[in-house]
Amino acid sequence: MNIGVIGTGNIGTEHIRRLAGHVSGARPGAVFDVDTERAGAIAAAVGASVHREAHDVIDDPAVDAVLIASPGDTHAELVLACIAADKPVLCEKPLATTSGAALKVVEAEAAHGRRLVQVGFMRRYDPGYLQVKSVLDSGQIGEALMLHCVHRNPSVPPTFTTDMTLTDSVVHEIDVTRWLLDQEIVATTVLGGRQSPLAADGLRDPKLVLLETDAGVLVDVEIFVNARYGYDVRCELVGATGTVTLDTPSTGTVTRNGGRAQPIHPDWQERFSQAYVDELQAWVAGLARGVTGGPSVWDGYAATAVAEACISSRGTRTTVDLADRPSLYRSTP
Ligand code: NAP
Numbered sequence: 001m002n003i004g005v006i007g008t009g010n011i012g013t014e015h016i017r018r019l020a021g022h023v024s025g026a027r028p029g030a031v032f033d034v035d036t037e038r039a040g041a042i043a044a045a046v047g048a049s050v051h052r053e054a055h056d057v058i059d060d061p062a063v064d065a066v067l068i069a070s071p072g073d074t075h076a077e078l079v080l081a082c083i084a085a086d087k088p089v090l091c092e093k094p095l096a097t098t099s100g101a102a103l104k105v106v107e108a109e110a111a112h113g114r115r116l117v118q119v120g121f122m123r124r125y126d127p128g129y130l131q132v133k134s135v136l137d138s139g140q141i142g143e144a145l146m147l148h149c150v151h152r153n154p155s156v157p158p159t160f161t162t163d164m165t166l167t168d169s170v171v172h173e174i175d176v177t178r179w180l181l182d183q184e185i186v187a188t189t190v191l192g193g194r195q196s197p198l199a200a201d202g203l204r205d206p207k208l209v210l211l212e213t214d215a216g217v218l219v220d221v222e223i224f225v226n227a228r229y230g231y232d233v234r235c236e237l238v239g240a241t242g243t244v245t246l247d248t249p250s251t252g253t254v255t256r257n258g259g260r261a262q263p264i265h266p267d268w269q270e271r272f273s274q275a276y277v278d279e280l281q282a283w284v285a286g287l288a289r290g291v292t293g294g295p296s297v298w299d300g301y302a303a304t305a306v307a308e309a310c311i312s313s314r315g316t317r318t319t320v321d322l323a324d325r326p327s328l329y330r331s332t333p
Pocket residue numbers: 006007008009010011012032033034035038054069070071072074092093094120121122168
């Protein structure tokens with residue numbers, strides 16, 4: 001499979017390297033980025049061609065499938081072009097920056113009649129989250145009652161806004177909640193309490209996000225993007241007869257001088273490196289069979305709609321009103 005990659009920034013470059021060296025059955029065949037120098041450098045490193053426009057990648061007959069890793073506000077239009085060209089596409093999150101634009105993609109793919117689009121919610125491929133899901137699905141802890149989540153980043157760039165803590169960070173917990181529980185989120189309340197003295201001016205950090213599902217499960221998320229000590233993502237799912245916990249995976253514990261130290265991942269790239277490879281490998285394996293699975297455009301739409309409700313909340317309970325789910329997406333999220 002020749003993969004055409006649109007966007008060769010942080011994650012696009014990493015995906016190209018993974019396709020070139022860690023994923024079997026595919027290679028990066030063509031790339032495009034508005035930064036032609038950046039695109040040229042990574043293309044030369046992996047032997048891919050460079051196109052002059054994003055749409056040239058989609059229209060290239062030598063490109064079997066497209067990976068979109070450009071900024072979020074470019075995604076919906078590019079995904080629509082892939083659907084029109086009947087070309088499979090893995091689109092990094094978000095599917096779109098507004099729920100209205102995401103819904104247009106849902107309607108376009110539903111009208112097309114078969115799935116072509118996978119959305120890049122890679123936590124679904126993380127071995128730790130898969131273990132939590134498998135414990136819940138096995139019935140060992142009974143039915144899910146509550147989910148507690150922690151999402152901490154050491155720091156964020158000065159351009160990172162309060163809204164982005166919800167649309168770029170908490171959106172992963174939003175997707176994990178829907179996927180783990182197989183339930184939709186129907187309401188949210190976002191509270192900002194005492195703020196970190198280390199947060200940039202105007203950035204509300206940390207915050208507590210409460211999500212309510214259609215089955216009444218309560219989910220709390222601590223989002224704290226100036227935690228300084230490392231990248232730390234955890235959760236505990238509380239069932240009727242037990243709990244299952246996802247801790248920060250750790251190796252190389254050092255015990256010395258009367259103490260014990262465990263390293264913490266410095267960033268999300270390192271924490272989820274295996275999940276990204278497994279996500280791409282599963283996508284490519286599906287392409288070889290002519291099947292698209294994984295997170296769907298419905299999942300992308302629902303996540304954006306919940307993130308929008310989080311932005312509107314500002315301390316008050318805000319409901320999430322989703323459109324009717326087309327039959328193409330009636331199976332599990
Ligand atoms: P980034 O480093 O800014 O890279 C984006 C690249 O796309 C830049 O080189 C940018 O060039 C280029 N670009 C801008 N407009 C373009 C266009 N119209 N067509 C093609 N390329 C264009 O951003 P990133 O961190 O890689 O994030 C990219 C996407 O991946 C975002 O949607 C982000 O939310 C998502 N992401 C997902 C995860 C995950 O865990 N799943 C993690 C990180 C990022 P300029 O810099 O010149 O504008």
